Amino acid sequence: MNIKQIEFSHFTEKGKIKILDLKSVVVCTKELSKKLLLKLYSINNYFVEVLEDETGRKLSVKEVNLDYVSKFYCLDFSIFDLEKKQA
Amino acid sequence: MNNLLNIVFNVITDGKNSGIxxxxxxDEVLQGNYITINGIKAVNFSSCSYLGLEFDERLKEGASKAIRNYGTQxxxxxxxxxxxxxxxxxxxxxQIFDAFCMVAPTTTLGHIATLPVVISENDAVILDHQVHNSVQTxxxxxxxxxxxxxxxxxxxIDLLEERIIELSKKYDKVWYLADGIYSMYGDGSPVNKIYQLLDKYEKFHYYVDDAHGMSCYGKHGRGYVLNxxxxxxxxxLAISLAKAFATGGAVMVFSNAELANYVRTCGGPMITSGPMQPAALGAAIAAADIHLSKExxxxxxxxxxxxxxANLLIKNAKLPLIKDLNSPVFFIGVGLHKIGYQLIKALLDEGFYTNLGAFPAVPMKNTGVRFTITRLHTFEQIEQMINSMSxxxxxxxxxNNYTVDKIYKAFGIDSPESLKLKADVDKILTQSDLKVLQYETISEINKSEWNKxxxxxxxxxxDGLLFLESAFKNNLLPENNWDFDYLIIKDNHNEIVLATFFTTSISKDDMLSHEEISKQIEEIRLKEDPYYLTSKMVMAGSLLTEGQHIYINEKHSQVNIAIQEMFNITSLLLKKHNAAxxxxxxxxxxxxxxxxxxxxxxxxxxxxxxxxxIETLDWNDDYEFSMTLPKKYREHFRAEVLRYADKIVCEIVTQPNEDQINHWKTLYQQIKNNSLKLNTFDLPDKLFQQIHQFKNWEILSLKxxxxxxxxAVVFNYVSGNVYNAMFIGIDKTFVADFSLYRQALYHVIKRAKAIGCKSVNLGFTASLEKKRFGxxxxxxVAYMxxxxxxxxxxxxxxxxxxKQNHKIT
Structure with a gap:
């Protein structure tokens, strides 16, 4: 079942994490330190950024818009890299 | 067994036999929210322990400690x-309620302790129709x-306000007894509006059972009402501790200490009933601590x-959720029992246990799957169950050839798609090759086909129906104006598979109730409202006919489809005539x-x-007739019937004058007013005026x-070789002197024989008297x-x- 962004936003953080565990795919990961990671998840057509510790425990959840994703996650991202990976 | 108990017994036995x-x-040991039923390990979607506190170690320890210290009781x-x-x-x-509380062993005992103490003889009580059974008890x-x-x-609430205004004129206090969250559909009491009424009307009091709201809502889990x-x-406020609180017991919450003390002191079960036992009390103290914490x-x-x-999934699956409230109780309408049984069984087979919501908890056609969501469910469990349900x-x-639209209609809710029922019927017709023919008057139907x-x-x-159509149209009183609908279902070869007719009229809802009940209701009809407890009814046949009104060609290969068609048509008729x-x-x-x-x-x-x-008339005279009777009735026939035979003369009336017609009405009224066994409205004047003009009617006048x-006068209808005694009028002053009712039966039977009939339908009621004539x-039975x-x-x-202290609103 698809959960729309507006519907997702009505859940508590704990509920959002449960939905992420069930319904999302990881788009990319940024290492903040040895113990903390920022992961960008996608559910259908929207993105959620999650702060995780080294065990994968989700510490906080933030819904982010496309503009934020392009600025923060796509700076070093090249379409050619993706093509190389797929090849 | 009374009628309602009989229905309840049949419904529950049927559910039991269906394995639901x-x-x-x-299970000897429960594993989380799984239960094992008939060897099937199933996720429990029926628990009212909404927070899953029954597995909390603190509650278990509280119970253990109390038992260690105080024993088991x-x-x-x-x-x-x-x-x-x-x-x-x-x-x-x-502390939890910021009010004055009294703990009771169960919510039922809490109600029994409280209501008779706080409500006095000068008060009036209004019960919400769906308030929990424990409050009604x-x-x-x-x-x-x-x-x-x-x-x-x-x-x-609109009706409630009207009643508050009305009853306040007569009573000191007007109490409204309701639930916070209703246990079947999971819908809530309109608390904001009720508080407005409390502020507006000084005599208005609110007694509310928030069993299903406790713990789930509000500060310290005060519940739905006090959220x-x-x-x-x-x-x-009455609170159950046997649901989300997870310990058993109840709390009665009062706004002042004096009243709490009064109930604590005088409430029957607080004096005579056993207390909550240590295990439950120990667990409850631990649960109360959790409620007082941020947890x-x-x-x-x-x-x-x-x-x-769960709500998102249901919406996505387009399941007919009956009330849309964020409560842990869900009700998915299915309409018919058989669909409910099959769905619950299919879910159980797949490992999900849900409840059947059925009569008498809900109206007969409002069956549904009731399930609950608790904190212990995972999103996966919820999703799997709703996918499976969908x-x-x-x-x-x-x-079952049933549609979502019919379900919404049964619940009186507009379906999201608003599909037209007619379109569904047409679709089924195309598939079944049956022709459904509907008419609104018998004159449109081929006479020989119908009479066959x-x-x-x-x-x-x-001809009998031509008369009814004439007598029950264009009358002054609404109950005497009937709508007629005829249904004939034929196959491709024009063979009739099913035929019947329906009449729609205002009828008394106590028509088949016990005479004592009808007597009480009639008193209210007489004094206050002639249409009290009446409603529009669609009936196969009519109030003035008896016998097998539905012809079913049981040997026909498409008989089941035809019956299903009839059910579809009856749904349409209910809608067409706005009948209940x-x-x-x-x-x-x-x-x-x-x-x-x-x-x-x-x-x-x-x-x-x-x-x-009377199934045979194989005799030639009174003696031979008496010999056809069981021995014990022969003497009765001689002593109670033949003895007066020469005192009475019987005539067939074909040309009555106005005075005689008026006299018939008086005679009819004397019988009608004293017979409530089949409680119906009086026949219209027009019927008496016209009856002699119509074919096949015979009026026997006893003088x-x-x-x-x-x-006395008996109105009979001759159909083929069957004589039908339809209704009667008797001068009550002579009943005892000449055994007039028996004389009337005697002459009916003699007349039937005289004109060559083979049997006599003597109608309903007075079975003993009629048995005496063989x-x-x-x-x-009727199916309703x-x-x-x-x-x-x-x-x-x-x-x-x-008692006579009841009235409808």
Whole structure:
């Protein structure tokens, strides 16, 4: 079942994490330190950024818009890299 | 067994036989929210322990500790002694509710302790139609004290306000007894509006049972009613501890200490009943501590995430959720019993246990799958269950030729798609190759075709129906204007598979109730409202005919489709005439197959008076007739019938004058007013004026031989070779002197014989008298369907109390 962004936003953080565990795919990961990671998840057509510790425990959840994703996650991202990976 | 109990017994036994009710959980140790039923490990979607606190170690330890310290019970009336747990627990509840609390062993006992103490003889009580049974049970205790009690339609605040205004003129206090969250559909009491009424009307008091709201909502888990609200000065709250609180027991919450103390001191069960036992008290203290901590909020959030998730899935699957409230109780409408059974069974087979929501908890056609969501469910469990429900729901509906639109209609809710029922019927017709022919008057139907089926079956052959159509149209009173609908279903070869006719009229809802009940209701009709407890009914046949009104060609290969078509048409007729009840009547009783079939299609059985038939007239004179009677009745015939035979003369009247017609009405009225066994409206004047002009009617007039005073009249209809005694009028002053009723029966039978009839239908009621003339009594039943069981509930409550302090709103 698809959960729309507006519907997702009505859940508590704990509920959002449960939905992420069930319904999302990881788009990319940024290492903040040895113990903390920022992961960008996608559910259908929207993105959620999650702060995780080294065990994968989700510490906080933030819904982010496309503009934020392009600025923060796509700076070093090249379409050619993706093509190389797929090849 | 009374009629309602009989229906309840049949419905529950059917559920039991279908493997969905009266089930046992076989686990010795429960593993989370799984239970094992008949060897199937299933996720439990029926628990009312919404926060899952029953598995909390602190509660278990609280219970263990209390048992270690006090044993398994502390057996003393609280009037004498209470263990210290009580005082401790009540002080914690005082904090939770910021009010004055009294702990009771169960919610039912809490109601029984409270209501008779706080409500006095000068008060009036209004019960919400759907208020929990435990409140209704306690309210019964008020009636012997003469306290005025009435039902009001569920959540109808507009009607409630009207009643508050009206009853305030006469009574000191007006109490409204309701639930916070209703246990079947999971809908809520409109608390904001009720608080507005509390502020507006000084005499208005609110008594509310928030069993399903406790712990799930509000500060410290105060419940749905007190979520973001304080106790109103004129309200009493009842809370169950046997649901989300997870310990058993109850709390009565009062807005002032004096009242709490008064109930604690005088409430019957607080003096005489046993207390809550140490284990439950110990667990309750631990649960109360959790409620007073911040943890409760977190638990509530977890629960509400689960509820939201379930709501999203249901919406996405387009399942007909009946009330859309964020409560942990969900009700998916399925309409018919058989669909409910099949769906619950399919879910159980896939490992999900849900409940059947069925009659009498909901109206007959409002069956549904009731399930609950708790904090212990995972999103995966919820998603798997609803996916499974969605799959089987659509499959079973298709298999049963039923639609979502019909379900919404049964619940009186507009479906999102608003599909037209007519379109569905047309679709089915195309598939089945059957022709469904509908007419609104018998004159549109081929006379010989109709009579081929119905001649000799009663007074509803072609000419009989022409008369009824004439007599019951264009009358002054609404109850005497009937709508006629004829249905003939034919196959491709024009063979009739099913035929019947329906009449729609205002009828008395107590038509088949006990005479004592009708007597009470008639008093109200006479004094206050002639249409009290009446509603529009679509009936197979009519109020003035008897016999097998539905012809079914049982040998035809498409008979089941034809019956299904008839059910579809009856749904349309209910809608067309805006009627509340449907009755398919005059079936012989003791046909279990038919009972089951009808029950599966949403019809409940109700007992009618016996039909009485004299099946042969093989005799030539009185002596031979008497010899056909059982020995014990021969003497009766001689002593009670022949003895007066020369005192009475019988004539066939064909040209009555106006005075005689008026006299007939008087005679009819004398019988009608004293017979409530089949309680109907009076026949219209027009009927008496026209009856002699119509074919096949014979009017037997009985006169005293010496004075020629007319003392009785019998109206009969001859159909084929069957003589049908339809209705009678008797001068009550002569009844005893000449055994007039028996004389009337005697002359009916003699007349039937004289004109060559082969049998006599003597109609309903007075079976013993008729047996004495050799008639056979056939136990007869009707199958009914009701869009709304409110009036039935009112009648049932009268039945229970046998008092006259009830009224409908």
């Amino acid at each position: 009710l009266h089930l046992d959980v076989s 502390f057996s003393a009336s609280r009037a004498y002694l209470s263990s210290y747990h009580y005082r401790l627990l009540e002080s914690k509840f005082n 306690a309210a019964q205790l008020l009636k012997p004290k003469g306290i005025f009690v009435e039902l009001i339609r569920h959540n109808r 973001k609200r304080k106790m109103h000065d004129r309200m009493i 409760i909020k977190e638990m509530q959030n977890d629960l509400h995430d689960n509820i939201k998730y 799959f089987h729901f659509n499959r079973i509906l298709e298999e 089926i119905f001649e000799g079956k009663g007074s509803f052959d072609y 009840t449907l009755m398919l009547r005059d079936f012989e009783d003791n046909n279990q197959e038919m009972d089951k079939f009808m029950l599966e299609n949403g019809y409940f059985k109700t007992v009618m008076p016996e039909r009485n038939v 005293l031989a010496d004075s020629l005073d007319e003392v 008639s056979k009594a056939y136990p007869t 369907q009701s869009e709304d069981n409110y009036n039935a509930s009112v009648i049932e409550s009268i039945q229970i109390t046998n």
